[in-house]
Amino acid sequence: MSKPVLATTSLAGCFGCHMSILDIDERILDxxxxxxxxxxxxxxxxxxxxxxxxxxxxxGCCNSENVHVLKDxxxxxxxxxxVGECAIMGGLPAMRNGIPIKECLREAYLTGPSVTANTEHIxxxxxxxxxxxxxxxxxxxxxxxDYYLPGCPPRADLIxxxxxxxxxGTEINLPYEVIKFD
Ligand code: SF4
Numbered sequence: 125m126s127k128p129v130l131a132t133t134s135l136a137g138c139f140g141c142h143m144s145i146l147d148i149d150e151r152i153l154d155x156x157x158x159x160x161x162x163x164x165x166x167x168x169x170x171x172x173x174x175x176x177x178x179x180x181x182x183x184g185c186c187n188s189e190n191v192h193v194l195k196d197x198x199x200x201x202x203x204x205x206x207v208g209e210c211a212i213m214g215g216l217p218a219m220r221n222g223i224p225i226k227e228c229l230r231e232a233y234l235t236g237p238s239v240t241a242n243t244e245h246i247x248x249x250x251x252x253x254x255x256x257x258x259x260x261x262x263x264x265x266x267x268x269x270d271y272y273l274p275g276c277p278p279r280a281d282l283i284x285x286x287x288x289x290x291x292x293g294t295e296i297n298l299p300y301e302v303i304k305f306d
Contacts, residue, residue, distance in 0.1 A: 128177040128291050131201060132164040135190040136217050136260055137183025140277045141208040142166070145180070147280035158291055163200075172200045178290055179204045180283075181269075184214045185261045189254035198267040203290060205271040206263050207283065209305065212272050214260040221259040229256070271296075274305045 134142060142165060148155065161167045162176050179201030185191050198204055209215040220228050233239060233247045263269050271290070273282055282302040289296040 127158065127160045129162050129174060130159040130164070130178050130180070130287075131162045131172065131176045131197065132166060132180040133182065133193055133197060134165060135181065135183035135194060135211070135263075136186035137208065137210045137215075139165075139182070141180075141182035141210075144275075144277035144280050145207075145283055148284045149280070151284055155287075158288070172196065176201045177203065178287070180207050180287075181205065181211045181263055182207050183210045184217065184263060185257060185266055186217055187254040187256050191257075191266055194263055194266050203270045204263075204267065205273060205286070205290075206269045207273045208278055209274065209276040211263045211269075212274060213262050215276060218260040218262075225256055225258050274303060276306055279304065 132142065132145070145166075146152065159178075161169070162174060163169045163172045179197040181194065181197060181204060183190070185194060206212050210217060214221065229247050233242055234245055271286065273286055275282065279302050282298065285298055285302065286296055288294075
């Protein structure tokens with residue numbers, strides 16, 4: 125019998141949520157038995173090769189590429205899970221939301237105290253680069269999200285218990301201690 129298929133991605137995240145996935149430690153061996161991985165930084169598959177059962181999303185959307193990837197995940201995954209505060213509410217990167225994007229770029233590339241080598245005073249504008257969005261958006265403002273796992277990052281036990289319940293189609297029963305928001 126074929127295994128359920130799992131995909132994961134990091135949008136405007138720090139990969140800390142992926143580290144928390146790996147924090148399930150030796151249960152990673154059980155996970156490999158339970159699922160087949162598709163597009164994910166875990167296996168380095170870059171594009172979807174089939175429809176997936178579950179997609180885990182780390183990070184919100186701060187640029188056009190994030191939006192494209194998120195919509196692609198919604199198209200290819202039956203169940204989409206926002207993993208971590210960045211995916212759920214923008215997280216720390218959303219601290220820039222109160223500052224106009226032009227001002228953020230000027231500070232980062234032109235006037236900030238750590239800018240020393242940009243002698244030509246260029247704000248990167250190569251067409252290969254994704255466009256920055258006016259602010260950082262939580263995933264549910266772009267596509268429908270089915271489940272939310274809070275934390276920065278969420279505890280490995282929270283990710284594991286939720287994943288196993290979703291894979292087995294059983295009730296998600298989470299003890300209070302595994303849920304946190306920091
Ligand atoms: S929620 Fe925290 S750990 Fe996860 S991607 Fe955002 S900053 Fe990193």
